[in-house]
Amino acid sequence: xxxxxxxxxxxxxxxxxxxxxxxxxxxxxxxxxxxxxxxxxxxxxxxxxxxxxxxxxxxxxxxxxxxxxxxxxxxxxxxxxxxxxxxxxxxxxxxxxxxxxxxxxxxxxxxxxxxxxxxxxxxxxxxxxxxxxxxxxxxxxxxxxxxxxxxxxxxxxxxxxxxxxxxxxxxxxxxxxxxxxxxxxxxxxxxxxxxxxxxxxxxxxxxxxxxxxxxxxxxxxxxxxxxxxxxxxxxxxxxxxxxxxxxxxxxxxxxxxxxxxxxxxxxxxxxxxxxxxxxxxxxxxxxxxxxxxxxxxxxxxxxxxxxxxxxxxxxxxxxxxxxxxxxxxxxxxxx
Amino acid sequence: xxxxxxxxxxxxxxxxxxxxxxxxxxxxxxxxxxxxxxxxxxxxxxxxxxxxxxxxxxxxxxxxxxxxxxxxxxxxxxxxxxxxxxxxxxxxxxxxxxxxxxxxxxxxxxxxxxxxxxxxxxxxxxxxxxxxxxxxxxxxxxxxxxxxxxxxxxxxxxxxxxxxxxxxxxxxxxxxxxxxxxxxxxxxxxxxxxxxxxxxxxxxxxxxxxxxxxxxxxxxxxxxxxxxxxxxxxxxxxxxxxxxxxxxxxxxxxxxxxxxxxxxxxxxxxxxxxxxxxxxxxxxxxxxxxxxxxxxxxxxxxxxxxxxxxxxxxxxxxxxxxxxxxxxxxxxxxx
DNA sequence: GAGCTTTATGCAAACGTTTGCAATAGGGGC
DNA sequence: GCCCCTATTGCAAACGTTTGCATAAAGCTC
Numbered sequence: 001x002x003x004x005x006x007x008x009x010x011x012x013x014x015x016x017x018x019x020x021x022x023x024x025x026x027x028x029x030x031x032x033x034x035x036x037x038x039x040x041x042x043x044x045x046x047x048x049x050x051x052x053x054x055x056x057x058x059x060x061x062x063x064x065x066x067x068x069x070x071x072x073x074x075x076x077x078x079x080x081x082x083x084x085x086x087x088x089x090x091x092x093x094x095x096x097x098x099x100x101x102x103x104x105x106x107x108x109x110x111x112x113x114x115x116x117x118x119x120x121x122x123x124x125x126x127x128x129x130x131x132x133x134x135x136x137x138x139x140x141x142x143x144x145x146x147x148x149x150x151x152x153x154x155x156x157x158x159x160x161x162x163x164x165x166x167x168x169x170x171x172x173x174x175x176x177x178x179x180x181x182x183x184x185x186x187x188x189x190x191x192x193x194x195x196x197x198x199x200x201x202x203x204x205x206x207x208x209x210x211x212x213x214x215x216x217x218x219x220x221x222x223x224x225x226x227x228x229x230x231x232x233x234x235x236x237x238x239x240x241x242x243x244x245x246x247x248x249x250x251x252x253x254x255x256x257x258x259x260x261x262x263x264x265x266x267x268x269x270x271x272x273x274x275x276x277x278x279x280x281x282x283x284x285x286x287x288x289x290x291x292x293x294x295x296x297x298x299x300x301x302x303x304x305x306x307x308x309x310x311x312x313x314x315x316x317x318x319x320x321x322x323x324x325x326x327x328x329x330x331x332x333x334x335x
Numbered sequence: 336x337x338x339x340x341x342x343x344x345x346x347x348x349x350x351x352x353x354x355x356x357x358x359x360x361x362x363x364x365x366x367x368x369x370x371x372x373x374x375x376x377x378x379x380x381x382x383x384x385x386x387x388x389x390x391x392x393x394x395x396x397x398x399x400x401x402x403x404x405x406x407x408x409x410x411x412x413x414x415x416x417x418x419x420x421x422x423x424x425x426x427x428x429x430x431x432x433x434x435x436x437x438x439x440x441x442x443x444x445x446x447x448x449x450x451x452x453x454x455x456x457x458x459x460x461x462x463x464x465x466x467x468x469x470x471x472x473x474x475x476x477x478x479x480x481x482x483x484x485x486x487x488x489x490x491x492x493x494x495x496x497x498x499x500x501x502x503x504x505x506x507x508x509x510x511x512x513x514x515x516x517x518x519x520x521x522x523x524x525x526x527x528x529x530x531x532x533x534x535x536x537x538x539x540x541x542x543x544x545x546x547x548x549x550x551x552x553x554x555x556x557x558x559x560x561x562x563x564x565x566x567x568x569x570x571x572x573x574x575x576x577x578x579x580x581x582x583x584x585x586x587x588x589x590x591x592x593x594x595x596x597x598x599x600x601x602x603x604x605x606x607x608x609x610x611x612x613x614x615x616x617x618x619x620x621x622x623x624x625x626x627x628x629x630x631x632x633x634x635x636x637x638x639x640x641x642x643x644x645x646x647x648x649x650x651x652x653x654x655x656x657x658x659x660x661x662x663x664x665x666x667x668x669x670x
Numbered sequence: 671g672a673g674c675t676t677t678a679t680g681c682a683a684a685c686g687t688t689t690g691c692a693a694t695a696g697g698g699g700c
Numbered sequence: 701g702c703c704c705c706t707a708t709t710g711c712a713a714a715c716g717t718t719t720g721c722a723t724a725a726a727g728c729t730c
Contacts, residue, residue, distance in 0.1 A: 005456050006456075007685095007686060007687090008686065008687065008688095009686080009687095017709075017710085018709065018710045018711080019686090019687080019688090019710090020688075020689075020709075020710060020711075020712095021708085021709055021710070023687070023688060023689085024688085024689090024709090027688085031707085031708070031709085032708070032709080033707080033708060033709090036708085036709090048449045048451075048452040048456075049452070049456075050449070050452040050453055050456045050457040051457060051686085051687070052393070052456070052457065052458045052685085052686050052687070053457050053458050053459050053687095054389055054392035054393040054398065054458040054685085054686080054687090055393050055458075055685070055686035055687040055688090055715090056686080056687055056688080057389035057687090057715095058387070058389040058390050058393050058685090058686080058687075058714095058715050058716065058717085059686080059687045059688050059689090059714075059715050060687080060688070060715085061715070063389065068440075081422065081425070081619055083416075083418040083421065083619075086418065086421035086422075086424075086425065087416065087421075089421075089440075090416070090421065093440055093442070097442070097444055097445050102439060102441065102445065102459070103439070103440045103441070104437060104438070104439060104440070105403075105428055105438045105439070105440040106437065106438070107428070107432070109432055110432050110437065114383045114385070116383075117383045117384070117385040118385055121340050121341075121383075121384075121385045121387070122385040122386060122387065122388045123387045123388050123389040123390075123716095124388050124437070228619065228620075228622075228623040229622075229623075232623065255619070255623075258620070258623050258624075259623050261625065262623050262624070262625045262627075265625040266625065284416055284418075284563060284590070285563075285593070285620055287563075287564075288563040288564075288567065288590075288593050288594050288597050289593075289597070289624065290596065290597045290600040290601065290625075292597075342715095342716055342717090343716065343717065343718095344716080344717095352679075352680085353679065353680045353681080354680090354716090354717080354718090355679075355680060355681075355682095355718075355719075356678085356679055356680075358717070358718060358719085359679090359718085359719090362718085366677085366678070366679085367678070367679080368677080368678060368679090371678085371679090386716085386717075387715085387716050387717070388717095389715085389716080389717090390685090390715070390716035390717040390718090391716080391717050391718080392685095392717090393684095393685050393686065393687085393715090393716080393717075394684075394685050394716080394717045394718050394719090395685085395717080395718070396685070458686095
């Protein structure tokens with residue numbers, strides 16, 4: 001079994017110094033003689049000593065914790081299942097750790113409505129990264145107004161007074177459209193829900209590019225949830241009712257694209273011969289699906305870094321602005 | 336901007352009571368008159384008051400936090416990308432929240448080698464859930480010996496003195512083998528790395544079932560990393576060198592199965608006519624792939640609940656034992 | 671109305687750090 | 701030998717809760 005927990009005072013006694021000296025030694029404070037510092041650090045290591053974070057946070061009024069708030073769209077409590085979102089969280093985690101911070105994984109369920117109160121006043125975290133603007137933009141707004149250090153993963157073009165990091169969704173939509181047109185598409189279809197900020201921008205860019213190329217007839221829109229199941233169902237229904245009246249799909253996410261592909265393949269619609277498909281995100285599956293999926297890649301690694309850096313800059317009192325990540329078309333077999 | 340943070344003493348003053356009364360009122364302590372309790376709780380809500388968690392933790396010697404430690408196999412710092420793992424984490428998160436705890440997302444990188452010291456002595460969490468036994472079972476072992484409240488997601492058959500929750504991997508392997516045989520497979524192939532505890536059990540169950548059915552020749556084994564890319568490469572190589580000398584695949588995970596499927600499809604090997612495939616996990620993609628993937632489903636929701644409940648039971652001083660989750664074969668088109 | 675129990679509240683200590691300030695010692699200049 | 705300066709260390713307060721114990725008021729018994 002474990003021996004009783006050492007506190008700083010015990011360690012100090014072992015070393016024959018005062019607690020203040022021990023504290024400074026562990027923090028490598030130059031006030032303390034180099035030799036003493038090393039001796040105490042050595043001693044701490046030998047005894048597996050670690051500071052009581054609770055006490056330290058209380059005293060310092062700083063937690064060294066960043067909360068990641070997954071902003072679930074649905075009111076129903078449910079686990080996240082889009083691999084892309086999880087990838088983003090995972091990359092944020094890495095970036096957070098690299099800066100010596102810890103990651104509190106939270107969600108709208110835990111935090112309630114008063115985010116500032118819960119996280120900041122409650123001394124649970126020093127700042128918050130919100131993943132997904134969701135439909136509760138009001139909550140983000142009010143937390144930001146209350147002075148909560150905050151960065152949001154979303155669409156950076158959104159007119160908001162909080163800091164947003166996200167991909168250039170409009171350009172993404174445009175690239176997808178240009179690509180489909182260059183492949184000869186005459187009747188493109190957009191698959192997704194433009195009410196959602198990021199997806200809305202993708203839709204706008206998509207439509208604008210198509211209009212500018214003078215495709216006859218406007219671009220078709222099929223509003224669905226961001227799940228492969230919804231896409232599968234929607235495409236199935238559409239084929240049954242309208243027949244195959246499109247020759248290109250731009251899906252708002254890879255999962256959606258994959259769901260659509262499945263429906264098409266089951267009905268022997270050839271990809272890419274009959275229908276060209278472009279997705280969004282570039283999750284691992286995009287490369288593994290057959291045919292592999294052409295898609296717009298979002299750089300989650302850079303996103304993680306940027307989100308964290310901007311948040312830390314805010315904590316340092318710097319003025320920070322939204323920024324947009326470059327995206328890029330990855331051509332594969334589906335188009 | 337936000338007004339200056341209220342502390343409990345301020346709230347008490349507003350209510351015209353002492354801090355102790357305010358504290359008890361907020362915790363619904365029956366010592367305090369019902370009416371007073373309600374009045375103070377109401378006041379707290381109005382003023383968006385929240386307790387300083389750091390102070391509370393210091394005083395209570397309890398954090399109400401559970402750490403989830405992702406035990407990455409590789410030494411290289413890298414983000415997790417298997418959707419299944421992330422699903423597990425996500426379901427743990429739900430279960431943790433449901434119990435009123437918070438989730439600290441951590442990894443072997445942050446925690447160093449002395450997990451007990453870091454999490455427990457450091458008062459960062461009350462207990463730890465380790466996801467993935469990985470190759471550092473020694474670290475788990477020593478943390479457990481040190482008395483760290485701990486539950487591990489892994490293979491419950493492992494002979495260890497810490498508590499493990501996981502699927503019945505051996506049975507999973509057996510089910511997969513029986514299924515492939517019932518489909519007429521004569522030359523099955525196992526895709527995965529049996530050194531890994533969970534996968535090893537799947538392999539054992541698989542081989543045992545095959546041997547008992549008297550398939551001539553032993554079961555082929557292709558050792559690969561648990562990624563779709565590795566599977567894709569390995570199957571490609573194998574087809575080039577050995578030709579198609581197998582007619583069934585049991586992949587250690589769905590991602591691996593999907594990678595293998597891609598390689599086969601690219602070479603016009605028909606699934607399931609030429610090769611039957613069974614995966615493991617039942618991630619969302621299994622249903623969306625084409626052909627959809629027959630697989631052994633792991634119940635992550637139940638896993639999350641069980642992991643958390645067992646951990647909390649430990650915190651309550653109860654004796655807890657490992658347990659095994661039921662799994663089930665989900666038949667789809669790939670077999 | 672004295673004594674006792676019950677109900678409701680307040681006082682003050684403790685949790686384990688960090689840090690401003692004071693204190694001590696040693697060294698050098700004169 | 702005295703003074704001052706620097707280098708190193710220690711003292712004690714403060715961070716904001718929670719809770720054992722003391723207290724006070726009120727109700728009850730006889």
